[in-house]
Amino acid sequence: MSWSDLEDLYLIVPWEPRPRTYKSASGLINASALDPQTFRRWFRFEQEHLKPLTEVRKVSSCQVKRLRRLSYPNRWCDIEPLFGRASSAMSSIVSQVMAHIDRVFGHLLDDLTRHTWLTLDDLNVFSQLQRLTHGCLYCIYGDPAYPLRPLLMRPYRGATLTAQQQLFNEGMSTVRQAVQWGFGKVIAEFAFVDFKKNQKILLQNVGQMYRVATLLTNCHTCLYGSQTGMYFGLCAPLLEDYLVPRFN
Numbered sequence: 001m002s003w004s005d006l007e008d009l010y011l012i013v014p015w016e017p018r019p020r021t022y023k024s025a026s027g028l029i030n031a032s033a034l035d036p037q038t039f040r041r042w043f044r045f046e047q048e049h050l051k052p053l054t055e056v057r058k059v060s061s062c063q064v065k066r067l068r069r070l071s072y073p074n075r076w077c078d079i080e081p082l083f084g085r086a087s088s089a090m091s092s093i094v095s096q097v098m099a100h101i102d103r104v105f106g107h108l109l110d111d112l113t114r115h116t117w118l119t120l121d122d123l124n125v126f127s128q129l130q131r132l133t134h135g136c137l138y139c140i141y142g143d144p145a146y147p148l149r150p151l152l153m154r155p156y157r158g159a160t161l162t163a164q165q166q167l168f169n170e171g172m173s174t175v176r177q178a179v180q181w182g183f184g185k186v187i188a189e190f191a192f193v194d195f196k197k198n199q200k201i202l203l204q205n206v207g208q209m210y211r212v213a214t215l216l217t218n219c220h221t222c223l224y225g226s227q228t229g230m231y232f233g234l235c236a237p238l239l240e241d242y243l244v245p246r247f248n
Helices: 003-012 036-043 047-057 063-071 087-109 125-133 163-179 181-189 206-224 227-232
Strands: none
Touching: 036 047, 036 063, 047 063, 047 206, 063 087, 063 206, 087 206, 181 206, 181 227
16 A cells, blocks of 8 residues: 555544543552552552651652662553653653752762761771781681781682681671672662663663662661671661761
8 A cells, every 4th residue: 555545544534532541540649548568568668757768868759759660670651550640751750869869868878988977986997906906816807809908808719728718718708798788688679770671771870770779778777777787786877867968
């Protein structure tokens, strides 16, 4: 068929106008009406902590869209009925919220001196250890990627290890793993950042997504604790003490 035949066919077939159906026709989400288990499963936080989390982070109720986006690798079209918004609108909103959070709180991931709940004594643990031990008895055990220092050790490397070296590596690996539980918590709570099939480096700000997910995980630790803190007997700071904005 030629283009003219298609045009004639298009004009002959009667077309009834269809009223436009808005995504909000079924109503917007009412987060307070959700049962606690569903809310925690969808947004990773308890209902009573949504308001203080929103106030401290200085973002609006768009927070729930971002939490839902990061908590599980859903497509935007899949959660349109949940929020009553078009996928294009939600994508734009969440991108703006992530950019805002990274701009205002991103320094917390870059510079430890910006944490008001950490004192200078806490930041100088290594120098204190070096001064107190005089190079004997005590040391810090690190990842294989760390360099060797007088008070910083790493696992023995090589294909031919002695029995004592193997026992040392096995005994210390459990402690090293405990420190690194925090990395696993990021992708456990916000699995979207681990969904490689939907990570488009040139189309999405993948690095910013992971930074925001890390900040949210730290907020989660402030509110509910973590395995690492329980293992070492440490208490996380209060949420309002941790989230100190770059611009006051």
